[in-house]
Amino acid sequence: DEESAGHYGMVVFLRGSEFFNWSYAGFQDAAATVGATTELQGPADWDASAEARAVDQLVAKGVDGIAVTAGDAETLVSSINAAMAAGVPTLTFDSDSPNSNRLLFVGTNNYNAGCAAGRAVAEMHGDNARVGVSLIPGLDSINARLAGFTECMQEMAPGAQIVAEVNDEGDLQRAETVNTAMLQANPEINVIFCSHGNPATGALAATRNVGRFDGPNKVDVMAWSIDVPILQGIEFDEYTATVAQNPYMMGVMSFFMLYSAANPTQFDSLSNPGFGHVPTADVDTGVAILRKGDPAIQAFLSPPQI
């Protein structure tokens, strides 16, 4: 219990989304190995300020470490810094807050991930790849993914290009609306690249709406999600592929980073005196591009209940 190995908190900006449940599961499992306890906090409605308050609350409550995924990089800076100043080791996972004093960032290196997706698209369509992107503007993570995607795609297939971007506000229904309109407006699009978790179902629906769900001029949907319906969709040949991050590993790594930061060894951390040792570089948990038949899909098909 609390005393023995400490109590660690995880804060997310979309409480209970399947993705973060994976992370929390990893967080829990890792904690269990050393007999530490954990809790999950955060808003259900993507309000970064509420997330910041949650961090403050955990500090006030006196946890031994906090792993937070930044709904908005800047909004969390002061809370994270306050936590660190209060001696509570704090790191970011999945979505970074680079301007803060967080220990380090554990998660997908968005540029590399985007790059992998870009290559996959280039393999599929070569120079005639015409890509529409569904995104949420303003998230640095997504910008990085897009950069990686564009460069690596055009590196392999110089003719390939991104023809349109739409803002899905991270909402299923909106995603369907805007992607449908995007396909309307740009019939040449043959790939929709979902730059984050939510729009995939919407994007697929959009292809259905414009009658390019299957057949010769099917629009390939490249999802960025490991949600069960998406994975099933891949098995059904609906989605062409998905960029599978490794949220479980993010949770696991986050915990161990926090744990070692919270329990200093005989030499202090290089970058954060007073805390235990953690890597001075970010930790990339990597991605895999999953296509139909990939064994990993089966693994993901039974998400954790928390």
Next chain:
Amino acid sequence: MFKRPNSKNVSVSTIQYLGLSTIILAILFGCQIVFGNVLTEANMRVMAMNMVFEGIMALGMTYVIIMGGIDLSVASVFAFAEILVAKLMVQAGLPMGLAIPVTLLVCATIGAANGAMVVAFRVHPLIITLGMLLTLRGVNLAITDGRSVSGFSDSFIWLGQGRIFGVPFPILFFVAAAVVLGVLLAHQRYFRQLYFIGGSERAARFSGVNVERVKISTYVLSSFLAGCAGIMAAAAFGAAHWGHGNLAELRAIAAVAIGGADIMGGSGTIFGTVLGVIFLAVVHNAFVVSAVNPFWYDVVNGVMLLLAVLVSRLIAQSNTKKLLSIKQSKLESSF
């Protein structure tokens, strides 16, 4: 018939305030005993900061609701103020001393627009302020492209994070505002008129109250306070973002309702609202310290709100019954 009435309605609110206070204390000490780390300075500060912005909006909301209106637009004004002040300082490079007044002025203007439309169109304020909510939220999203704006000067940051005697500035602001607005509402003739308008617009007009002016100025006040909250929030979070304060308007209204104000207007006090705000803060904090599944939070909120309203309703009913029973006894004696 002419014995002094032990003026019942007064007791309505007192009962409610006492009840609310006891519940609040119960939760606080309960959690302290069971989980600990509740009555610490740090947690108290966090708890307060957690609701302070909703609290400031709730103060203005109290005025509006007493007057028989409602203002759904506060949350979007809140975010708008955040963004505007940020853009003015960070992007337009205005000095803080200029950016803040400008922002507040704009917010006040929005309030004036709300009030003017409510008066002019004679539709339910819910609709007008809903329109304003949707419009502004869209504007917020559009002018920032969903990105957050940051990079404030330390002097500005102080407005959100600075402390005096260990108390964060926003909380001091809330307390000060509550005291001033409380006193005005209770003792200042202009604001007393809110009760008359909310109680019976007809009677108010009859007694020569300038209903239109009072209404408009009240919506101005509400937006102005939302603006202040927004500015301090931007400083507190060190960034302005359109998503901040999502659904805060509902939390503010809930606070007012839990505080015993009649949403139909005519009754309510700042003190009650403050209790309502504290209540919400404490409940929320209880969830964190107890680390129970935070998903239950919304459920409890809903139920609490309903209970609070039910209670005040029942008390009111028992009051009218008391009045009737006087007549009843008269009737029975007349045999």
Next chain:
Amino acid sequence: MLLKATNITKAFHGNVVLHGVDFDVRPGEVHALIGENGAGKSTLVNILSGNLVADAGEVSFDGKRVAFTHPLDAMQAGISVVHQELSLVPNATVAENIYLRREIRTASGLNDWSAMFEAASGIFDRMGVDIDPRALVGSLSIGMQQLVEVAKAIALNARLIFMDEPTSSLSEKEIRELFAVVRELRQQGMGVVFISHKLSELFEISDRITVLRDGRLVGTRDISDVSTDDVIAMMVGRSLDELYPVRSGHRGERVLKCTGLSRFGAVRDVTFEVHAGEILGVAGLIGSGRTEAMRALVGADPRLSGQFEIDGRTVEISSPADALDAGIVYVSEDRKQSGLFLSFDVAQNVSASVLGAEATFGFLGKKPILRRALDFIDRMDIRPRSAASRAIDLSGGNQQKVLLSKALATEPRVLIVDEPTRGVDIGAKALIHRRLRELAEAGIGVVIVSSEMPEVLGMADRVIVFRDGLVTANLDNHDGSLSAERVLKAAVQ
């Protein structure tokens, strides 16, 4: 002369309600203003107090010519009104209501409550009543609220006070209190204009009396020169039988029997019968509990007890819907608040209670509804003759006709009409009376609740009188010989 008004004329959308009325008040007198409902008393008061603007006529106050356009003007001049329907705010204290917008303030600009409480209790002492200035108005009885209104007027140190039916809902004791106050004011040289339907009161309190009839001045007399009969004669003028339809006088089977009807805090143990071919009049002062009794009867409000028989069959009534099924329909006294669907057209209003009737498989046909509407437009002579005009656009009289049509559309066994001609002009009034009589002749039990003595006497074959929620008399009037005095007697003491 404190106030002198000459040739005051006023019309509401075409319906002239004051024809060149002259009226004056001396300082230190109580001047009674009296007349049937709709005679124009309140309208006159509203004009003299700046609440309405006259179409023609002159007003001088203190010898100076005045033209009030807003209540505030009159207030400043020193004229104040205790209105027929109270205008106080329940959630504010007595003192605050008295001093609204004329608050006593401290140096800091905040309200000086203690000073206001002081001043208020000062006024109450002057009035010789004991009301707590700190009490919320909402916690006071109607009577006490009435007195607060008076105090409000005094606080303005008005020199002329209009009291529009101040006693309408006061208990005897409260009325005594009020009269003491009025005498006190008279002593202090104030002018008081006192409106009331209760003759006995007027004779007790007033020095002069002015009678209005149908918006015309009948005359002004010193109270010492006239008797009750004179005044009633002046009020009613025309002999009743020329105005009211003749009665056949035959009394049929019993249609409705109401036994032991009681309602918490309002009505106690009311029992009466209604026979076919007979009109039952329900008399009483305003606030005597007639409406509450009738609403309780049809199940619109909860009741403590009461059994009902229709044509000898016992019926269970727990809601107006039940009442309708049983054949009892109640027509509210307040057509705007609880009578009409104002923004709906005449056709819909008339059919409101019988939507299901012509419906096939529950589906509404347009034709039957329209047909019914046109039918009633003829029967009740509703103007304009369009089924499509909205209720809100109709004049009061026509609204009343629509309201009645709505009730008749249900083809009831018993028709209870509350204040059926309140604020309705003579023509419409006569027509409504004719129709009601016809219904009675047609074997329907008709109950008329009315505050208008002439109406009660003119229409009813039998009269029950309410006082403070009790039936104090059950008087026969099949030959129209019943005298106003007997009814009034039962109604007041």
Next chain:
Amino acid sequence: MNADASVRHMARAPEWTQRIGRSREFWLLLINAGAIILLSALRPDTFFSWLNFKAVLGLMSYDLLLALAMTTVLIVRGLDLSVGSVLALTSVVIALLLQQGFPVFPSVAGGFVVAMLCGALNGVFVAKLGILPFLVTLAMLSAARGVATVLTTGQYISFPAAPYWFSTFARSEIGITVAGGYYGIPYLLLITLTVTVLYGILLSRWVPLRQLFFVGENPEAAKLAGLRVDRLIISAYLISAAFVFLAAVLMTSANRIGYANYGITAELRALAAAVIGGASLFGGSGSVLGTFLAVLLLAFIGNGFVLLGGDPNWQQATFGAVLILAVALDAIRTRRERG
């Protein structure tokens, strides 16, 4: 807006035209037509295609159903802020039951029961306990969403084991060939439109629903006129819940997941649409056609935004602007009527 037209047809021609001119549906229709013409002129290739219409209509289905729910309660002087969250709760329940391996019918029935329960609670608190609809449904808004989140811990609830037809029927289309052109109509759209038309007819003709207008216009008068006011109010909330339920079923099927964050702030859009369509918070008015046209207008605006490459962020703003504009025009119009 006087909701009934029973007499208009009988009335003389000039008056008839007047009334048309006064009717809000008429103006909404014009505006919609204007929007269509404008868009087809600017983007003839993409906009004026069955594909696009199908998309626009299909996408507005959910909003339409929720707006109808809102219209119904507004008619009885009510308000239902909980449509969005009850939608989420219902879809979650259905999805969970399917996931547990229940057959489709019981699962959907389960969802129905839950939706009706919420509606009944709203109705009873409003009608019997006399608490303001705003507060009651505000509480429900919070509670229903909360329960949904608790049930799912916020996760997507997918139901791989569920019959294929259920997880596809909302999307699948029935094709009709008119004049050689093939038009595929998704069931989602078909069902929504059918329901809308039926409800439109019922609401204007069927007595029990007609009575709702009377209740809303003047509850006291309605009571004295022998209408069972409380029952009618409660049933209004039940009807509202039924529409929400339908939307939930379609959404669950269409997206193949139950999700606790469905329909966030949908209640605001629904309210806006209903009011633009002619409903009033003071009750007694509102029409299916009006609401439909309002939703359609808002959908076209949204669609146009993207087709014309306008910044989609401004969409929400226009939404609010349109609402305020509608209200303003109405105020002016009524003032002119009243003179």
